[in-house]
Amino acid sequence: MIVLQDITKTFNEGADNEYTAIHGVDLKIDADRVTVLRGPSGSGKTTLLTLIGGLARPSSGRIHVNGREVTSLPERFLTHMRREVFGFVFQSFNLIHGLSVLENVMIPAYPLGGPGRELNARAVELLETLRIAHKAGTEVQYLSGGEAQRVAIARALINDPPILVADEPTANLDTALSLEFLDIVRELRGRGKTVVMTSHDPMIWQADLVDAVVAMRDGRIVDSGVDPGGEGTA
């Protein structure tokens, strides 16, 4: 379970262009479920997602992941969480150009120093699951949007994290590929993964596999979800 308590995020603190993107957000995200943060552009959903995933630290407030308070953890432990607890799929995929599909997928596992053969086999298996193994040797800049997204998902799952975090995963995809993505999410959910994603695409947050939808506006939660677990619980 992920718990956010009174989270605020302010950029450029103390400067003329100081800007508060998140205002005192409280939220609970249950494990093994699919949660969607929705809202218009500038509503703060991506910023909140980066805070949940430990890509940035909140200006105030606390975040607990599986019972552990993570906001005050040293950078080293946050890195450990990004590597082994969270898997990220970015809106623009953020694959590293010039490297092959296989290399991109294996990058998060490099610092773990596991045996090369096992790592390679795991990466190929993931690519096969996501039906992109035939492109293993292709440099990622030559992939289509849908292919790049599947590579990004494979990269996010290479260390078998329990939580998948995805930012606007279908923003660059057409309807068919968006449906394909939902199939992948369904499969992950079936394997017991927690999925948290942002989207302003109704096809995503209206999908039957989504357990909770959190609506945001102007850095605040305006609707805390459809989950019957109670207020503030997604």
Place this chain on the structure above:
Amino acid sequence: MTVWLRRQKRLIDYTVASLLRRAARNFALLAVYTLIVFVLATVMLFTHALRQEAMVLLDGAPEITVQRISMGRHDLIPASYVDAIADIRGARDVRGRLWGYFYDTANGANYTLMVPDGDRYGAAPDVGETVAGAGVARSRGVVPGKYLFLLSPRAKLFKLKLKDVLDADSEIVTTDLVLMAESDFRAFFDVAPDVHTDIVLKVRNPREVAKVAEKISNALPDCRVVTRGDILRTYDSVFNWREGILLALLGGAIFAFVIFAWEKASGLSAEERREIGILKAVGWETSDVIKMKMWEGAVVSLGAFLTGYVLAYIHVFYFSAGLLEPVLKGWAVLYPRFELTPQVDGVQVATLLFFTVAPYIAATLVPIWRAAITDPDAVMR
């Protein structure tokens, strides 16, 4: 393989892939870097080798050399001066030498004809025989057992049988030597039997060299007295001067390279910042990113250093530093050619390594460190 080793291997693998992704830029940097190391190492290797040659030369040089000066020029010295010097307290092993230069028009080469005194090059060859330096043998194409023909200044042809070729432990000393018997020498240059080219001597107490030299100067006012220390200082200043001139000329190029390297190393492109952000976002530690970039800097700088140094070594010792020869050798660019004896000074290598590799790696790491300690989210924005 341990986890640590596997991590390093992965980091290096990634580094290599990263270098190859920006192959054109890195190759250009490597080429310029290599060129700078090559030129610097050439100057250092060359001047060091020349100094070593000079040291070998000086090892066998007499403590004091006395030359007669006539109208400001070196003249033959009467044999009677030998006795006069031998009478000076502190002087020992006083003897006259016979040596002279011979310009070989056939090869355009300068030879040094000499009668060995039994110390450095052993006993004099028999009459009609010679022992020559490697350069002479090469330029004349003679081997032991064959004859060396020399045309004397009085246009008389001398035929000397080559008995042996001098050991090339220091070619600059021996390359142009032609050793011969005293009677052959006097006949060749038409030198009277009661004169020598100069007089050399040793001093009983090495601390008395200056004093003995002063006594000789006083006793023989028409003579110039040269000590081994004088020669050493002359060599040093000549080589330092040449090295200094070249390094000063190179200064501009080195400065330009430093700016280029700093610019390349310190200015992280948006793409590189994004890459660092991605790596941190997917779980690389700050130290992993820094290590990876350190490997990258090490591959470029050490690669350039090793390539440049090896090329300089080959250039100096196998191609006689052909590109810089006129500046570095100066008057020594005379025939017969000599090959420098390969010499590598560990301190010089370390100095060059420190001044070329360390600044580059440092310039690479500082901006990387600054980017790597930032939240990945901020780096990617």
